[in-house]
Amino acid sequence: MTTIFSKIVKGEIPSHKIAEDEDYLAFLDINPLARGHTLVIPKKEVDYIFDMDDNLLAGMQVFSKRVAKAIERVIPCKRIGIAVLGLEVPHAHIHLIPINRLEDINFGRPKLRLGEDELAEIAANIRQVMEQ
Numbered sequence: 001m002t003t004i005f006s007k008i009v010k011g012e013i014p015s016h017k018i019a020e021d022e023d024y025l026a027f028l029d030i031n032p033l034a035r036g037h038t039l040v041i042p043k044k045e046v047d048y049i050f051d052m053d054d055n056l057l058a059g060m061q062v063f064s065k066r067v068a069k070a071i072e073r074v075i076p077c078k079r080i081g082i083a084v085l086g087l088e089v090p091h092a093h094i095h096l097i098p099i100n101r102l103e104d105i106n107f108g109r110p111k112l113r114l115g116e117d118e119l120a121e122i123a124a125n126i127r128q129v130m131e132q
């Protein structure tokens with residue numbers, strides 16, 4: 001199913017990209033729970049994460065690890081929490097969220113309101129670490 005995430009993959013709508021390879025893309029969540037909240041997706045259109053091919057799913061975890069290590073170097077936090085919901089966008093994705101306490105990964109709480117400039121700056125900083 002084609003969703004807004006496929007449009008991001010194709011560059012038809014903008015995103016604050018963090019990292020990309022042949023199979024995966026990481027970009028900032030536009031309505032973040034925390035600064036640095038990032039989504040990792042497969043470029044292939046798959047709705048439900050557990051319908052993904054085994055190798056593609058395993059590779060997404062390894063790709064997410066690289067991204068998480070970069071996020072934690074830019075955003076001070078105890079850990080990068082990971083979550084999978086998919087209730088809003090039916091394209092498989094992993095949420096990577098800098099957390100210090102349980103409440104930081106509570107999807108029921110209000111999202112941060114970050115401006116485009118701040119999102120762009122966060123993404124640039126994480127990209128810079130990824131390239132090191």
Ligand code: AMP
Nearest residue numbers: 004015028029030031085086087088089
């Ligand atoms: P869920 O499908 O429940 O895991 O939630 C989808 C997530 O995608 C939400 O956290 C949204 O804020 C995020 N989201 C939706 N549209 C965009 C977009 N165009 N760019 C970045 N993140 C988005």
